[in-house]
Amino acid sequence: MKRMILTIGAREYPARLTMGALLRFKRESGKDAGQMQPDSMEDMLLLIWCCVKSACRAEGIDFEMDFDAFCDSITPTDVEAWNEAMATGQEDKKKAVQEAKQPT
Numbered sequence: 001m002k003r004m005i006l007t008i009g010a011r012e013y014p015a016r017l018t019m020g021a022l023l024r025f026k027r028e029s030g031k032d033a034g035q036m037q038p039d040s041m042e043d044m045l046l047l048i049w050c051c052v053k054s055a056c057r058a059e060g061i062d063f064e065m066d067f068d069a070f071c072d073s074i075t076p077t078d079v080e081a082w083n084e085a086m087a088t089g090q091e092d093k094k095k096a097v098q099e100a101k102q103p104t
Contacts, residue, residue, distance in 0.1 A: 004085050006052060008073045013063060014055040015082070021047070021054040028067075045071050048082050 003016045022033050025047050036043040049070045056063035065073070 002085060002088075003055070004081065006048075006074070006078055006082075008052075008065070008070070008078075013052050013061065014059055015048065015052045016055050017051055017086070018054050018058070020058070021051040024050040024054055044079065044082075045074065048074070048079070 003014055005012045006015050007013075025033050028050065029043065029046055033047060036047065046067065049067050052070070053063055055061075
């Protein structure tokens with residue numbers, strides 16, 4: 001997934017799906033991201049929070065917002081943008097795999 005920026009309050013924070021974010025999700029929720037329920041808003045928000053927290057840590061950006069405060073600050077528009085970025089990332093991966101399989 002490409003790096004995206006979420007504006008929370010008056011600050012911008014990076015967000016991206018990384019191994020660290022997936023591990024953080026597992027530690028926080030007790031389940032792998034692949035076990036997320038597709039209709040679980042809590043799982044989706046927790047995954048996004050984990051992605052922001054991990055991206056900030058990797059980039060040396062202070063992000064001390066706890067999960068509840070994050071949920072109070074994020075908007076449905078932010079979640080839509082995240083979902084679009086995730087879908088685009090999946091499409092890009094599929095395209096790259098298909099191109100790699102084509103004979104040259």
